[in-house]
Each structure stands twice: as C-alpha cells, then as structure tokens.
Amino acid sequence: AIAADVRRGALIVLEGLDRSGKSSQCSRLTSFLHTQGLSVEAWRFPDRSTAMGKMISSYLSSQMDLDDASIHLLFSANRWEKRALMEAKLRAGTTLVVDRYSYSGVAFSAAKGLDLDWCKAPEAGLPAPDLVLYLDISAEAAAERGGYGGERYEKVEFQKKVEQNFKSLQDSTWQNIDATQSIDTLESMIREAALKVVNDCHSGRELSHMW
Ligand code: NYM
Ligand code: MG
Numbered sequence: 001a002i003a004a005d006v007r008r009g010a011l012i013v014l015e016g017l018d019r020s021g022k023s024s025q026c027s028r029l030t031s032f033l034h035t036q037g038l039s040v041e042a043w044r045f046p047d048r049s050t051a052m053g054k055m056i057s058s059y060l061s062s063q064m065d066l067d068d069a070s071i072h073l074l075f076s077a078n079r080w081e082k083r084a085l086m087e088a089k090l091r092a093g094t095t096l097v098v099d100r101y102s103y104s105g106v107a108f109s110a111a112k113g114l115d116l117d118w119c120k121a122p123e124a125g126l127p128a129p130d131l132v133l134y135l136d137i138s139a140e141a142a143a144e145r146g147g148y149g150g151e152r153y154e155k156v157e158f159q160k161k162v163e164q165n166f167k168s169l170q171d172s173t174w175q176n177i178d179a180t181q182s183i184d185t186l187e188s189m190i191r192e193a194a195l196k197v198v199n200d201c202h203s204g205r206e207l208s209h210m211w
Contacts, residue, residue, distance in 0.1 A: 007202040009039065009095035011086070011127055012194055015103045015166065016135035017159050018149075019142040020179045021186065025135065026099045028187050029194055033095060038198065041089065044099035045079055052078045060151045072109040076122040079105070086127055090207060095198055102126060102210055103169050108153055111161035116168070120211060128173070128208045131197040133190055135179035139163055171211075 012029070014022040026042055033040040048057045052074055058064040059071055066074070079102065089096060102123035110116045139159035148154030153162070170176075175193055177186060197205075 006091075006093045008207060009090045009093050010130045010194070010198045010201040011090055011096050011098065011207070012197065013098045013101040013103070013129040013132045014135065014190075015100060015132055016179060017137060017139060017142045017163060017166075018151075018154050019145045020135040020137045021183065022099050022135055024183065025133075025186060025190055026097050029190055030097045032187075032191055033097070033194065033198070036195075039092075039094040040097060041094055042097050042099070043082075043086075045082075045101055045104070046075060047078055047082060050078065050081060052081060060153075062152055068109065068112050068114055072105070072114060072119060073122055075105045075109070076102075079123070079126055083126055087207070090127065095201075097194075098129070101129060101132075103132065103166060106169060107162045107165035110165045111153075111158055116165065123210050126210045128210050130173065130201055130205065131193060132171075132174045133193060134166065134170070134174055134176050135186070136176045137179040141180060 014026050016022050023044075026044070030040055030042040046056045046060075047053045055064065055066075056071070056074055056078060059066050059074075086096065102120075105123060106116065106119040109119045139156050139162075142159065143156045153159070177189055179186065181189075
C-alpha cells in the first residue's frame with residue numbers, strides 16, 4: 001500500500017448571513033488552533049486580492065454592474081483559482097479556517113432568482129469542507145447589529161431569502177450554532193467542534209469533493 005499523506009489538515013468553513021459574526025469567530029478560532037501548536041491559516045472568500053477578486057469587490061461596492069449569472073461564475077472561479085493551493089495546504093497538514101465558501105455562493109445568487117441547482121453546478125469538484133459551522137441568526141436580528149457596511153446584498157429583505165437558501169443547503173458536515181449567544185460562548189462551542197474535526201482528519205478522514 002502507498003504510505004498515507006502526512007496527517008492532513010481540516011477544511012473548516014464558517015457560513016452565515018452578513019453581520020452574523022463569522023469574521024470575528026474565524027480570527028478567534030485561527031488564533032486558538034495556533035496556540036494548540038497546529039499549522040493553521042485563515043482564508044476568506046471572496047478573496048479580494050486576486051484580479052478576479054478585485055472585479056468582485058468593485059461589483060459588491062456597486063462601482064461595476066455585471067449580469068447575475070456572470071458574477072455568480074466569477075465568485076466560483078475565485079474559489080477555483082485557489083483550489084490547487086487549498087488542496088496542497090490541506091495535504092501538507094495545514095488546517096484552513098475559511099470565512100464563506102460555496103454555500104454563500106449558492107445562497108446569495110439563488111436569492112436573486114437564479115436556479116439553485118444551476119448555482120451549485122460550478123462548485124462541483126472543489127474540496128468539500130470537513131465541517132461547516134453555520135452561525136444562525138435571523139435577518140432581522142443581524143440587521144440590528146450596528147448596521148451593514150453598504151455593500152450590495154446588505155438589505156433585510158434580501159438576507160431573508162439568503163437565509164432560506166442556506167437552510168436548504170445543509171448537509172451532514174453542518175453544525176448550526178445559535179449566533180445570538182455571547183461571543184465567548186460561541187467561541188468555545190466552535191473550538192470544541194473544530195478540535196474534533198481536526199482530530200478526525202489527523203486520524204485518516206479522507207478529503208472529499210463538492211457536493
Ligand atoms: N458572496 C460571497 C456571494 O455573493 N457569493 C460568494 O460566493 C461569496 C463567497 O459577497 N454579502 C457575498 C456575500 C457577502 C459578500 O462577502 C461579501 P464578505 O464576507 O462580506 O467579504
Ligand atoms: Mg460583508
């Protein structure tokens with residue numbers, strides 16, 4: 001038999017509506033895993049640093065208009081351009097804590113009326129998360145949290161549709177976490193779930209692919 005890879009890292013994704021608290025929890029979790037002596041990196045999608053990411057960013061800030069299907073494919077391509085690096089890092093033993101992934105891609109685009117299965121198709125074949133932590137908060141409660149940043153999609157009515165779409169995408173890798181709990185309570189729940197999946201990956205859980 002061929003020797004197993006080094007103990008691979010886990011692909012951990014945080015998902016949720018805008019203002020659900022994902023970004024804070026991603027950075028807290030990344031720091032925590034680092035203190036545990038693990039190799040870990042914080043990633044996010046869209047990755048606004050690439051050429052495609054810059055187009056996405058100008059779309060989101062309404063400096064540029066794009067057809068709904070086109071921007072959907074661009075968000076997906078922005079994940080595909082990172083696929084090889086993502087897989088290399090995971091196989092080399094680095095755990096990735098990722099702020100948004102394909103679920104955001106589908107949930108937001110389908111909220112505009114695009115067909116859900118059509119939206120899922122370009123994501124097929126990307127590395128599948130070992131754990132999706134969904135920070136569950138209603139669109140109304142999220143909006144009360146000190147305002148959105150003014151980007152496209154940051155409207156309560158739209159976020160309600162996004163929330164419904166997220167819920168229809170749940171699979172066995174998901175854990176719903178009540179995001180209205182205190183930031184420290186959330187942090188410790190997230191730590192526990194993350195450590196468990198990191199252990200599973202170290203003990204041979206195979207990397208799989210979407211969906
Ligand atoms: N978004 C994010 C999408 O519409 N499709 C995607 O594939 C991804 C990853 O971009 N409102 C939306 C969700 C957010 C917006 O994300 C910017 P962030 O995390 O606020 O930078
Ligand atoms: Mg945002």
